């Protein structure tokens with residue numbers, strides 16, 4: 001039997017398509033063998049290079065890394081790459097229709113490779129019309145694949161309904177099969193009121209969906225700091241780092257807040273708002289006084305709120321961390337990583353991890369929260 005194809009698209013870039021894809025895959029894995037699930041991004045715009053030399057969309061890499069789908073055919077996950085300059089080249093080409101035909105064939109080739117799967121999750125690109133200039137808008141691509149669409153909408157009531165009117169009408173005009181809507185990034189305390197006004201009944205009265213009625217698949221809260229990494233994720237991305245404490249505990253899996261590089265004397269810790277709950281601190285492992293002050297400060301914070309997010313003890317290559325401090329940090333359950341690099345390198349490494357951490361969501365089971 002041909003696989004069921006779910007096409008995830010949304011009202012604009014960053015609507016939450018990749019997060020939704022991971023959430024859906026995570027749910028599917030509870031009821032089916034993960035090897036029966038396929039994922040690809042038919043039209044991609046932001047590529048990353050793999051060690052093998054292949055260029056694939058950033059989201060294909062994220063899903064490959066986090067979804068738990070084994071043996072993704074990674075080189076087929078980005079059949080069409082609409083990178084900078086492509087549109088002009090396309091318009092200048094003597095036979096643009098032929099270019100479109102070839103691009104469509106690339107998408108079909110990926111579908112053939114994944115033909116033995118039971119379900120394929122395909123992630124769309126940008127807002128509904130992106131790709132239309134080369135004949136590959138989200139509507140056209142979903143039609144080519146005979147996919148059922150899940151549409152990611154913004155929150156609010158009037159704003160969401162007005163946007164849906166434009167976006168869904170576009171898909172319906174193209175005869176695309178929009179079947180499910182997810183409202184994402186809703187302010188948590190507004191969810192009950194949004195639910196009260198935006199109902200399946202209302203949507204189906206306003207929009208005559210193709211292929212069956214529209215379903216509302218979820219009202220998802222805006223989750224604070226979802227884009228920041230947890231110490232668990234940081235430790236996984238840090239080769240040669242030694243974890244102090246148990247990385248499977250909640251404190252390790254909670255996203256950190258700001259990075260604070262601590263070079264000042266330890267008295268400064270007492271300065272109001274210098275260090276806040278959840279902050280991630282970099283200090284030199286040579287400074288025992290600072291480490292002890294941080295432990296004390298962390299204990300004080302925990303009396304009223306969350307403690308510090310974590311601590312990176314830098315410079316293991318040059319100085320050995322005092323064994324008693326090591327024990328005290330682990331006993332305080334303050335997520336800590338003892339690393340060889342000096343502080344400046346640690347800061348750079350952390351900034352890189354922060355930048356590339358869209359989806360630590362999956363790492364700390366926020367997907368379950370989202371579900």
Ligand SMILES: Nc1ncnc2c1ncn2[C@@H]1O[C@H](COP(=O)(O)OP(=O)(O)OP(=O)(O)O)[C@@H](O)[C@H]1O
Pocket residue numbers: 010012013014015016017018019020059125126184185186220221222223224226227358359361
């Ligand atoms: N419910 C949510 N609460 C808070 N942040 C969220 C939520 N859903 C998604 N995000 C964040 O929004 C950003 C965009 O999400 P995501 O990458 O899933 O969007 P996308 O639609 O796939 O983006 P792109 O258009 O680049 O493919 C990410 O940083 C993600 O962590």
Ligand SMILES: [Mg+2]
Pocket residue numbers: 017018019059123
């Ligand atoms: Mg994405």
